[in-house]
Amino acid sequence: MKTALITGASSGIGAAFARELAACQTDLILVARSQDKLQRLAEQLQEKFQIRTEIILQDLTQTGAARSLYDAIAQKDGR
Numbered sequence: 001m002k003t004a005l006i007t008g009a010s011s012g013i014g015a016a017f018a019r020e021l022a023a024c025q026t027d028l029i030l031v032a033r034s035q036d037k038l039q040r041l042a043e044q045l046q047e048k049f050q051i052r053t054e055i056i057l058q059d060l061t062q063t064g065a066a067r068s069l070y071d072a073i074a075q076k077d078g079r
C-alpha cells in the first residue's frame with residue numbers, strides 16, 4: 001500500500017487531496033497545526049476507506065521544520 005504525505009491537510013486543497021487519495025486506498029500522513037481538524041479528518045477517512053492515517057502537528061514556518069517532519073516520519077515508519 002502506498003503512503004502519501006500531505007502538508008496543509010487540515011483544510012482547503014490539502015484536505016481535498018487527502019480525500020481523493022484515501023478513496024484510492026492510499027495511506028496518509030497528514031500535517032498541519034490544527035490538531036482537532038486533522039484528527040477529525042483522519043478518523044473520517046480511516047473509517048470510510050479502511051486506510052491507515054497518521055497526523056503530525058508541525059508549524060512549517062519554524063526553522064528546521066522540514067528536518068523535524070522528516071525525522072518524525074522516519075521514526076514512525078522506519079523509512
Ligand SMILES: NC(=O)c1ccc[n+]([C@@H]2O[C@H](COP(=O)([O-])OP(=O)(O)OC[C@H]3O[C@@H](n4cnc5c(N)ncnc54)[C@H](OP(=O)(O)O)[C@@H]3O)[C@@H](O)[C@H]2O)c1
Nearest residue numbers: 007008009010011012013014031032033034058059060061
Ligand atoms: N484552493 C485552491 O483552489 C488553490 C488553488 C491553487 C493554489 N492554491 C494554493 O494552495 C495553498 C493552500 O490553499 P487553500 O485554499 O487550501 O488554503 P487553506 O484552506 O487556508 O489551507 C491551508 C492549509 O495550510 C495549513 N497551514 C497554514 N499555515 C501553516 C503553517 N505555518 N504550518 C503548517 N501548516 C500550515 C493550514 O492548516 P493549519 O492552520 O491547521 O496549520 C491548512 O491546512 C495556498 O498557497 C493557495 O494559494 C490553492
